[in-house]
Amino acid sequence: MKLSEMKADRTGTVKSLGRDERFLKRITSVGLTEGARFQVVKNDRKMPVLVYARETLLALNRRDCDMIEVAEVEA
C-alpha cells in the first residue's frame, strides 16, 4: 500500500521509495530508507503525513507519500 493510505498509529516498513533519484537521496538523508521501520503519527486529508522514524518526527508532502510503498506490520 501507499504511505499516504496508511492510517494513523499504525507501524510499517518501507518497501520502496520510488524511482526519483533526487527524492530518494533527500528522503534517505532524513532517515527513511528501504526496510526502515516507522510509525504513522497523523494522516489527515489534504495534510502532509506525519511519520516517526529513527527518533525523528517527519512531515512529508502528501504527493510524495503517494510514491512510497509500505507494508504494515504488527506493532
Added chain:
Amino acid sequence: MNCIALLGQPNSGKSTVFNQLTGSRQHVGNWPGKTVEKSEGTYSYNNKKYTVVDLPGSYGLSGNSDEEIITEQFIKSGQADLVCVLVDASQLERSMYMLADFASMDVPSILILNMMDVATSQGKKIDDKLISERLGIPVLPFTAADGKGFDGLKSLIAGELKTPHKLVTESMTDANAKYAWINSILEGAASTSEKTYTISGFDRIMLKPFWGKVMTILIILVGFLAAMLIMSPFMSVAGMLPQVLGAPIAGFLNGLNVHPWLVSVFSLLIPNTFYFCISMSAFVFGVNVVFGFLEEIGFLARAAYQFDGALSKLGLQGKAVAPILMGMGCTIGGASGTRVMDNWGQKMLTMMVVWAVPCASIWSIIPVISGMFFPAWGTALVCIGIILYIFVLMFIVSRVFGGKLVPESTRSGMIMELPPYHKAHWKYIIKEAWIKCFDMFKRALKTVTLVSIIFWAFSFSPSGNVESSLLYKVGTFIEPVTRIFGMGWRTFMAFITAAFAKEAVLGTLNAVFAGQSNVADVAFNAATGGVDTSALSQMMTQTISGAEALAFMFACTFSVPCLMALSTTYKESHSLKWTAKTAGFYILAALILSCIVYHIALPFLG
C-alpha cells in the same frame, strides 16, 4: 592559514555556531559562478587568526543540488584544514547521516554534538568518549545557542590543527549500510527514546487541520503585537529627532546667514533621514526577535506543516510560510527570512511571492486615503479587494516565474522534521536580531540618504510654490502617459515614492496637493506624522476622482514594497538580474492593475 569548515544539515544549528564563533566579522558573497551563498568569517584565539567557512546547507553529500555539489567539492579540494561536522544530539541517529556521507572523505575532522541541552531535557544519555573512541576523532558535546563552551571549542580546534585526526571507517555503499554503520557507532553509547510517538500537549491543537491553522494565525497576530511593543520605544525616541533637532539647527544656521538650501538640508533632510532609518531598523529588529523566537521554540515548523498543501499550489512548499507571514509585518524581514528554503530557486520564488504581501505600513495608509473618498463600508470593500488580490498576484507570480525558478524536475515537496518544542535562548535571538537590525541600519542610511537627497532636490521649490519645483515639471510633462494608467501627475508622483518607502506616501500627497507651501518642507514634515488629514482630504477630493484614488491605492499597494526591500532582495538573492526582474515585474503589474481598476471603477465613481 588556519581554515575551518562547518558541515551539517540545515537544522543542526550550524549557522548558530558560525555566528557565535565569528560574531560580526563575516563576509558573505557567492561561490564562483553560482548563486549559492558563501559565508566566511574569522575569529582570533590566543593571538592566532582562524578562518571559518560555513558550507552551504545541505542534507548530504550526494550531489543532489548546487549546494551539495559545492560542499563536496570544497571538502575534496583540501582547502579546509579541519572540518567540524555538526549533528543534532537530540536526534543522533538521523542526523549522523551527514557524518556517514562525509566518512568517505579523507580529511581531518571533529564531531560536534550540538543541542545537548535538548537531548538532556529529553533524558537522553550520550557517551561521547565511547563514540570518539569508535570514530577515531574528537567528539564535543555542545550547546551553541547558549554561547557557553566556545572557549572549549576554540581550544579543541587549535589542538586539532596541530595534531589532526581522521575518521576510521569501512566503505559504505548505500543508505542502509550508512545507517547500519551509524547504529554500530551508537550501540551502547547513546540511549534511544521511545519506539512509538504520541502527540502531546500543545501539538494536539497545533496539528489539527482546521484549528491548527486558526492557532497559527492567532499566534502570528499576537507576535506582531509583541513586535510593535518591542520597537515602539525606539520609534518614539527616533520620532523626536526631527522636532528636537530641526528648529535649533535651523536657528543656528540662519544665524550664520547660510543659504536656505543648506538650512533645509541640515534641519529637515538629515534629521528626517535618521528618524526614518532608525524606525525602519527598529521594525526589522522587532520582527526578527519575534520570528527568531517562534522558530527556535519549534512553532514555525508546525506552521509549515499546516500550510504545505496551500503553498504546493504555488510551486513552493511549507517552509515558505514563515517568510510570507513575516512579510505581513515587514517585507524586508520576509525577504531575509527566505534563508530557510532548501535551494536558491525556491528562495528566489519565495521572495517574489513575499513582495505580493502588503506590509504593515501599507495598512496604515490605505484606510486613511480610502476614508477620504468612501464611506466606512466602502473602505472595508477596498481592504477586502486588496486582500483578495494578494492571492491573485501570488498565483500570477508563481505562474510567470515558477517554471523557471523551480522547474518541475527539481520540485521537491516538503520533507521536514518537526523538532520537539523547546525553550528559547533569548540572548542568542536578541543578538541575531541586533546584527540584522544594525546591518539594515547601515544599508538604509546609505540608500535612504541618497534617495532623500534626490527627492529633496526634486521637490525643493525656490519660490515656495509647487509649480517651480522639478517634481511638478517632470510630473506634468509625463502626465499624458500616466493618465493611461488612471493616474494624474500628483498620484503618479506619490506612486513613485511608494516604491521607495510607503511611509513617505502621505507626505508626498500632502506636498503635491497642497501646492502653495514649500513642497520639500511639507513632504518631510509629513513623514514624521504631521499630516493634517482633514485638510489633505479636502484638497484631494476636490482635485481627483474616486476612480483615480482607487486605482492609486491598488497601484501603491502592489508596486515595489520599498527601497530597502529591493536592496535586501538583492543581498539575499545575489542576483542583480533576478532582483531587476522582480522590480520590473512588480512595477509593470502595478501599472496594469491601476489601469484595469481605473477603467472598471470610472463609470461608478467618475
